Amino acid sequence: MMDAELIRSAQALEGAKVLLNEPLSRHTSLGVGGPADLFVVPDSTIALSAVVNYAVDARVPFFVLGEGTNVIVRDGGIRGMAIKLGRNLAAISREGGLVTAQAGVRLAMLCRKCCEWGVSGLEFAAGIPGSLGGALVMNAGAYDGEMGQIVDWVLAIDREGHQRRLSRDELDMEYRHSSFQHNDMIVAEAGLSLRPEDPKVVRNRTYTVVEDRCCKQPITQRSAGSIFMRPQGDYAGRLLEEAGAKGLQVGKAKISEKHANFIVNSNGATAAEILELIELARQRVHDRFDIWLQPEVMVVGEDPE
Numbered sequence: 001m002m003d004a005e006l007i008r009s010a011q012a013l014e015g016a017k018v019l020l021n022e023p024l025s026r027h028t029s030l031g032v033g034g035p036a037d038l039f040v041v042p043d044s045t046i047a048l049s050a051v052v053n054y055a056v057d058a059r060v061p062f063f064v065l066g067e068g069t070n071v072i073v074r075d076g077g078i079r080g081m082a083i084k085l086g087r088n089l090a091a092i093s094r095e096g097g098l099v100t101a102q103a104g105v106r107l108a109m110l111c112r113k114c115c116e117w118g119v120s121g122l123e124f125a126a127g128i129p130g131s132l133g134g135a136l137v138m139n140a141g142a143y144d145g146e147m148g149q150i151v152d153w154v155l156a157i158d159r160e161g162h163q164r165r166l167s168r169d170e171l172d173m174e175y176r177h178s179s180f181q182h183n184d185m186i187v188a189e190a191g192l193s194l195r196p197e198d199p200k201v202v203r204n205r206t207y208t209v210v211e212d213r214c215c216k217q218p219i220t221q222r223s224a225g226s227i228f229m230r231p232q233g234d235y236a237g238r239l240l241e242e243a244g245a246k247g248l249q250v251g252k253a254k255i256s257e258k259h260a261n262f263i264v265n266s267n268g269a270t271a272a273e274i275l276e277l278i279e280l281a282r283q284r285v286h287d288r289f290d291i292w293l294q295p296e297v298m299v300v301g302e303d304p305e
Contacts, residue, residue, distance in 0.1 A: 148173025
């Protein structure tokens with residue numbers, strides 16, 4: 001439990017909405033997760049810097065949450081602070097082929113804007129759940145494209161609350177990896193280098209990607225996106241299906257019948273059930289192929305006492 005004085009000082013932060021003991025199940029795509037001691041929603045990059053500066057000075061641990069995809073929050077929740085970047089930080093602008101967007105903008109909205117403006121290069125992200133910030137942190141990708149191919153620069157907040165502009169060469173973008181996974185910085189804004197193209201062509205290409213996802217993935221159910229990273233020279237979904245993992249269930253957590261690399265919350269799953277199912281699926285694949293699949297999702301928080 002946080003000290004009352006720390007709570008009062010957090011609530012006094014300008015440009016930030018502060019909630020106490022907010023259930024993170026309300027803010028994750030899987031619909032699981034216990035409460036955060038403090039749930040803070042800054043309304044600008046300046047407010048975000050101030051919130052981070054406060055947390056560091058007060059020695060309050062914090063975790064940054066976007067749309068809550070690609071993450072599993074344990075049932076005991078998060079001690080300290082969860083900082084939410086969402087619609088409060090979702091501005092988008094364009095100058096020629098350079099699209100500038102804040103970290104909280106949803107990829108779906110960003111793709112729609114690119115269709116309207118007639119700029120190409122982001123079509124691979126159509127249908128990927130989540131926000132721009134999370135996509136950059138994980139170097140999200142699909143259909144032979146990934147964020148590392150189009151990002152030009154990133155405006156980041158360091159752990160002292162200072163803003164830093166990083167070039168593409170400083171981002172260390174590799175398969176499902178970026179420097180933000182270990183440099184303790186928060187993505188606040190980014191410039192994406194795209195190319196002008198006929199809006200109809202961009203729209204048709206985007207719709208084709210979305211249609212393909214709808215056919216292959218359980219997009220109408222609560223999930224965190226792909227659970228496991230692609231192993232060298234193969235696909236996690238194929239290995240899981242061949243190992244008989246499709247349809248496996250622990251409590252209300254179930255491996256999708258539509259795509260074996262997705263776990264869905266069938267109305268009331270807990271984080272503990274999902275994590276148990278992940279280990280069960282990994283064991284199935286190891287027993288069959290002698291391969292340990294590596295989770296793509298981030299697991300944070302603690303178990304209940």
